């Protein structure tokens with residue numbers, strides 16, 4: 111143990127100056143201490159690369175996994191589900207190993223009420239069943255378009271073409287709960303291919319585990335951090351708001367608000383797409399266009415879970431309560447936090463979720479105004495006699511400069527090339543990881559895998575293996591990358607493909623058919639822009 115610390119101490123050249131700032135040199139800077147950052151640092155450490163520094167702007171570890179006190183309970187106001195409870199899901203493995211309390215969500219435990227308070231649950235089930243066929247057809251359409259290399263389309267267009275065209279408030283509520291409530295945005299702006307073909311349910315199953323553990327979901331991230339960080343480890347620096355990231359072929363220099371400077375060979379950027387889109391962190395020089403464009407094409411959704419504490423419980427016992435009103439997405443999905451298996455009876459906490467524009471609107475107004483809106487809805491459902499809450503909590507992920515939204519919802523048309531652009535490093539120095547850069551974007555497990563992926567790439571490079579340099583655009587119109595005469599540097603393709611005659615063990619980037627698909631999609635994208 112002692113020698114490790116000696117080594118670390120030797121590699122950190124710390125200079126004290128007049129201000130509360132420092133100048134530090136290290137091998138790898140991990141920017142952000144959410145799941146992606148902690149996962150990256152842990153992987154670096156595991157591969158023996160212990161000379162790193164994690165910089166985090168807030169005063170805590172966990173990022174969008176965040177436990178706060180409310181109504182006498184610790185409540186997760188960020189991520190709170192494990193998506194897929196199979197042993198292949200590392201997040202589930204951790205949650206299970208720490209015996210974290212929670213329940214597998216039961217979507218059948220639901221009560222649906224309309225705006226005159228009537229129980230319309232049976233109508234709900236009828237409409238839900240009528241969505242089955244169109245939604246399966248939309249999924250099949252996604253699989254087919256993906257397999258044949260046809261371009262993406264909005265989920266809305268796919269649903270319509272599969273015969274789903276909601277007009278009644280019940281149909282709109284069913285659609286909202288089935289799509290918006292997951293993606294955080296309307297089907298109109300959600301990608302058919304990327305949304306419907308999310309590999310998560312395929313990989314880990316469709317069960318979802320809602321965590322109520324009083325240690326908070328963040329417990330798993332803290333445990334990961336403690337596995338490689340000593341107490342007061344100088345490699346984790348909190349309250350360090352990054353303002354500038356200077357990069358070149360030689361390395362990276364990061365400046366923080368307090369005037370500190372951190373220099374390294376590599377940096378791993380784990381900020382949310384909302385932060386990257388906001389320009390609150392300045393890249394010097396600016397990021398290359400191929401990177402900037404794809405960052406802006408990823409949508410940052412907003413998913414706002416509002417918690418209320420009441421003097422007594424007056425709502426239904428089911429896990430979920432749905433309000434069917436005239437306005438689409440207006441306080442539609444509610445969660446009874448003391449449904450069986452969740453908080454004990456008498457906790458009297460009710461939760462309601464808003465997404466997208468409704469969420470943005472509510473973030474911008476006072477909590478009293480939001481409470482008044484919520485009580486007006488609840489009184490149509492449960493009568494005028496119900497009490498006002500004693501407390502309300504309205505998280506503001508969208509306004510928070512460290513997040514600027516909740517999670518990524520890929521925009522229409524981000525193809526495999528787009529994914530490669532999101533994941534590719536810049537100049538072989540600046541690496542990008544986070545929930546949004548994973549094919550299975552949006553989740554805590556996405557962030558876990560992406561952190562490990564880039565840490566692996568850096569460790570391989572430092573260890574003398576191949577180094578990822580950056581994004582290589584495919585040669586436009588070139589259809590024979592596997593050929594012997596394929597030259598990635600060439601700008602003109604003369605169309606004659608000379609394939610190897612013997613089996614050879616040449617490493618080619620990808621198969622020809624995949625390449626044709628990518629090129630087709632690339633050209634299509636390009637056409638769209640012109």
Ligand SMILES: Cc1cc2nc3c(=O)[nH]c(=O)nc-3n(C[C@H](O)[C@H](O)[C@H](O)COP(=O)(O)OP(=O)(O)OC[C@H]3O[C@@H](n4cnc5c(N)ncnc54)[C@H](O)[C@@H]3O)c2cc1C
Nearest residue numbers: 142144145146167173174189190191352516544545553554
């Ligand atoms: C309301 C909500 C509900 C969600 N529900 C679920 C769910 O049920 N299940 C699930 O799997 N996922 C859910 N998610 C998504 C999940 O929480 C995220 O995908 C995941 O936590 C993201 O991890 P990350 O490391 O990629 O990003 P982050 O957690 O955002 O980590 C990035 C870190 O960078 C820091 N940072 C940003 N800017 C700066 C700066 N300028 N200087 C220094 N530091 C900076 C941030 O403070 C943060 O700690 C939810 C998210 C939200 C907000």
Ligand SMILES: *[C@@H]1O[C@H](CO)[C@@H](O)[C@H](O)[C@H]1NC(C)=O
Nearest residue numbers: 114152155156158160337338
């Ligand atoms: C972190 O690295 C140190 C030094 O190589 C090693 O002893 C320790 O086991 C590592 N911890 C983890 C969790 O990988």
Ligand SMILES: *[C@@H]1O[C@H](CO)[C@@H](O)[C@H](O)[C@H]1NC(C)=O
Nearest residue numbers: 168169170346347348349350
């Ligand atoms: C970070 O800042 C918060 C609020 O100013 C403070 O309470 C906390 O002690 C600080 N933490 C560190 C590690 O500096």
Ligand SMILES: *[C@@H]1O[C@H](CO)[C@@H](O)[C@H](O)[C@H]1NC(C)=O
Nearest residue numbers: 204205206207208209210211
């Ligand atoms: C988790 O619970 C099981 C069974 O209840 C118990 O055997 C185990 O020791 C617990 N593990 C932890 C880490 O608390």
Ligand SMILES: *[C@@H]1O[C@H](CO)[C@@H](O)[C@H](O)[C@H]1NC(C)=O
Nearest residue numbers: 223224225226227228229230
């Ligand atoms: C609510 O449902 C009941 C029973 O189906 C119906 O009579 C009533 O008109 C509905 N109210 C509204 C506002 O739709």
Ligand SMILES: *[C@@H]1O[C@H](CO)[C@@H](O)[C@H](O)[C@H]1NC(C)=O
Nearest residue numbers: 252253256257307308624627
């Ligand atoms: C989509 O297409 C890619 C490339 O052909 C393939 O690897 C992938 O498995 C497909 N995804 C699905 C869900 O069919």
Ligand SMILES: *[C@@H]1O[C@H](CO)[C@@H](O)[C@H](O)[C@H]1NC(C)=O
Nearest residue numbers: 595596597603604605606608
């Ligand atoms: C095309 O280019 C390759 C590689 O430069 C060369 O070997 C081949 O002769 C060229 N073919 C034609 C038809 O020009």
